[in-house]
Amino acid sequence: MKPTDRRGALRAGAAAALAGALATACGTEPRPAPVAGHHPASAPASAAGHHPAPAPVAAPAPRRFPGQPDEITHGPRDRPRVALTFHGQGDPALAGRLLAQAEKAGARVTVLAVGGWLDEHPDMARRVLDGGHDLGNHTQHHIDVNAMTEDAALAEIEACAARLRRLTGSVGTWFRPSRTPHAGPAVLRAARRAGYPHVLSYDVDSLDYTSPGAAAVVRNVTGTVRAGSVVSLHFGYPDTAVALPLLLAELDRRGLSAVTTTELLS
Template sequence: MPEENPTVGRRALIGGGLASAVGIGIAACSTSSPQPNGSTGAGATTGASTGGAATSTPAATASPTGTSATGSPDAVPAILRTPGPDVRRGPSAVPAVALTFHGAGDPALTHRALQVLADHGAHVTVFAVGTWLSQHPELGRALVAAGHDLGNHTWSHQTMPRLSASAARTEVEKGAKAVAAIDGSSPYLFRPSGTPTSTPTIRAAARASGYARCISYDVDPSDYLDPGAAAVASRTLSAVQPGSIVSLHLGHPGTIDALPTILRGLASRSLQAVPMTKLMA
């Protein structure tokens, strides 16, 4: 249906679940278990790794068009709109990495992170918990205005494999609506909560809200365990490679304290911190 506002058109598709026309399942999604401050823990991913090019043939979907998180029509890479396995890392030929944050916790920490990122000219992706984003929409607006990607990390951060099909669908759908309420957010970025792999139930719930793939990662410094800033930085920098996707958490002070060291370390290796939509482009 034609829309006067293309962004509204895209979000209407997500909120109403019309993108369930995607007919191919997605493989294992993000790893995590519930942690304090609404953040998530992480374990070893077991899903298929996705490189810089889509390996599946694009299927007919109800993927909407309009303004993406990058601010231009259809700027979200096709690989994120194409059904397939979870995205565990980007192309290794690209001198960039994606720092991805689970969005929850003390708003003051998010403001600190925004300042550090601005100071270093870096951009990241935040997968926001819907309840947190709904309580602090100004944070979502600030993230998008600063050029960061904003995606969905479910509504209330449940352990999704324990949920019924109906409950799982509600978690994804309500999270998608919370993200869509922030102008300029991305309707293609989803990371499930409370599981190292997706299940058929999670995949169906994701498809129903328009998510062709889940975003996982290949670098996990276990910052949710609060090992200290030095440990978070050293674990990240020792594991990161060109194309890596790093799992971090906004709700932990040690992570924010580690961020300047991480960004300086990346720069020393000529690696740029970029949003998911840019890494996968």
């Protein structure tokens, strides 16, 4: 589960994040904008060991997966892969800790970010991408999107998409509806109008948002996970951070690799 090339790619991604002065694994706040006309001092180009900072990772756009339904709950069952998906909001330091844990284990995850969270912690968008993970849309305000009209749901989706586009150049790879595991017909139509060919659901719920304890989070996942599963997890709960290394170790023992949702379906 931990091939050398994957570890190398993850290290390179982490280096890009540091070199670009973005959020680190501990979830630091964004740096203040530079004062007009001010240019930080830098070492001469000829200085030993000086290299230009690498360009940030490009943010992929949504794509259609032929043969997959409008709402995806799992991937192929004949390959030893699973997708760990995180609802993206909460303490950015805890989010950074979870990303770092995944990267240390050679895993990649999918983060569905709430637009309001990105407004408060904009560096987290690049932190996710520079770690080699998927980044997607989880509405702007994280309210019950199924209870809205189609136009209101579209406004929620497009508001978050606008944040993602501003921060990364793309509306994100996936859309997941808020406050519900499944999208109603109006939300499916709104998602397509916003540019998301598929809505991402899941077939394994960790129930970590109920704060059941780390051991229960691990049991909730490992009791039903299998090849192709999409697992629902959350950034904002300490139990999840304690559980994740144990969960990744158990998936590894079972021969299951944790990959992005895009990789799961490719």
